[in-house]
Amino acid sequence: MSEKINVMVxxxxxxxxxxEKVKAIYPEGMHNAIADGIKAKDLNVKTATLxxxxxxxxxxxxxxxxxLIWWGHRAHGEVNDETVKKVQKRVLEGMGLIxxxxxxxxxxxxxxxxxxxxxxxxxxxDKERLWNLAPSHxxxxxxGDYIELPAEEMYGERFDIPEPDKLIFVSWFEGGEVFRSGCxxxxxxxxxxxxxxxxxxxxxxxxxxxLKVIGNAVRWASTKITIxxxxxxxxxxxxxSSKNK
Ligand code: ZN
Numbered sequence: 001m002s003e004k005i006n007v008m009v010x011x012x013x014x015x016x017x018x019x020e021k022v023k024a025i026y027p028e029g030m031h032n033a034i035a036d037g038i039k040a041k042d043l044n045v046k047t048a049t050l051x052x053x054x055x056x057x058x059x060x061x062x063x064x065x066x067x068l069i070w071w072g073h074r075a076h077g078e079v080n081d082e083t084v085k086k087v088q089k090r091v092l093e094g095m096g097l098i099x100x101x102x103x104x105x106x107x108x109x110x111x112x113x114x115x116x117x118x119x120x121x122x123x124x125x126d127k128e129r130l131w132n133l134a135p136s137h138x139x140x141x142x143x144g145d146y147i148e149l150p151a152e153e154m155y156g157e158r159f160d161i162p163e164p165d166k167l168i169f170v171s172w173f174e175g176g177e178v179f180r181s182g183c184x185x186x187x188x189x190x191x192x193x194x195x196x197x198x199x200x201x202x203x204x205x206x207x208x209x210x211l212k213v214i215g216n217a218v219r220w221a222s223t224k225i226t227i228x229x230x231x232x233x234x235x236x237x238x239x240x241s242s243k244n245k
Contacts, residue, residue, distance in 0.1 A: 004044040005222040008065045009035045010057065012072040013049040015200040022200045030071055030198075030205055037211035038218065050075055055083050062086055066223040067096035069214065070103045071198065084108050092188030093228055096221025098214065101198035104159070109194070112187050113161050119179070120156035126174040128152040128197065130181050134168045138220045139182065139193065139213060147209045153199035155179045161194070171196060182213070184220075188229075191221040 011031035015022040026033050031047040039045055048056025050072070062068075068087065072079065084107045091097050091112060099109045104117045128149040132140050147169075156177030162185070169182030181196035195213060197204045204210055 004042055005218060006064055006066045007035075007038070007043050007045045007069065007218050008057075008061065008067070009045060009047045009069045010055070010071070011047065011049050012075050013051065014075055015073065019200070025201070025203050026205070030200065033205045034069060034071070034211070034214065037205060037208075038215040040215060043215070043218065050078060055079060057083050057087065059086065062090050062095070065090070065095060067098065067218045067221050069098045069100065069218070070106060070108065071100045072106045073102035073200065076106050079107050081107070084111060088112060089229075091190035091192065094189035094223045094226040096190060096218070096223060097192045098217050098221060099192065099194045100214075101153075101196060104155075104161075104194065104196075112185070112192060115162055116160040119159045120154075120177065122154040122156075122175065123199065123201070124154065124175065125151040126154045128154075128174075129172045130169040130197070131172065132168070133170060133182075134166065137166065137168055139168050139184070139216045141216050142212055143209060143216075147207075147213070149197060149202070149204060149207065149210075152197055152202055152204060155181070155196055164194075168193075169196075189225055189227050191224075193217040193221055 009031045013029050016026050016029050035045045035047050087108050088111050103109055110117050130147040132143055132145055134140055154173045156179055159180055164183035165186055166184040167180055171179045171181040183194045185192040197210055
């Protein structure tokens with residue numbers, strides 16, 4: 001068995017084909033930019049996209065994935081419900097999931113959160129500063145006090161998510177808003193990290209610090225154990241002496 005962490009970068013891969021501005025920033029597609037940006041000796045990184053058969057996420061692929069990275073936006077509705085159920089099952093079994101940016105509205109993130117996952121937004125070239133709230137956490141390894149992005153889409157509170165198990169980053173935007181932009185959750189045996197930056201018209205997935213956070217999150221979220229759910233009728237280990245008293 002490989003010692004490496006098996007990472008699957010999943011991308012909708014539509015904006016890059018339909019929008020010249022996005023195509024100019026990510027001619028190879030955001031999935032390949034992210035995969036290339038996080039490559040390391042301990043990671044075995046592959047990619048999959050929406051328009052592949054079964055969205056590139058067959059049972060075999062999911063079984064062999066330790067961490068799934070998800071970027072989607074305009075075509076959330078086209079993601080097959082069966083696939084969403086399978087991904088959810090794998091997360092509950094122990095697979096890691098990293099949801100990027102507009103993935104806040106993906107079927108899989110909403111299914112795992114159980115809330116609307118809505119927020120305020122604006123595309124107006126706001127400067128974004130992501131403040132590091134957890135300098136001792138593995139996800140912020142090598143990151144200083146903050147990450148600054150010269151221009152990004154604004155996401156503002158209130159972000160309708162359950163209370164995160166751990167809040168890693170809070171973003172400040174030039175227009176005055178704040179946002180919980182790095183959030184850890186556990187669901188079943190799986191770890192989930194939501195990371196806000198990454199609007200398609202900005203070169204955010206070329207930023208070394210952003211890529212470092214994603215790589216760190218992959219290692220944090222990687223499968224630690226795999227337990228398939230069962231709900232057994234269970235016999236007592238000791239004789240229950242109080243029975244029928
Ligand atoms: Zn966006």
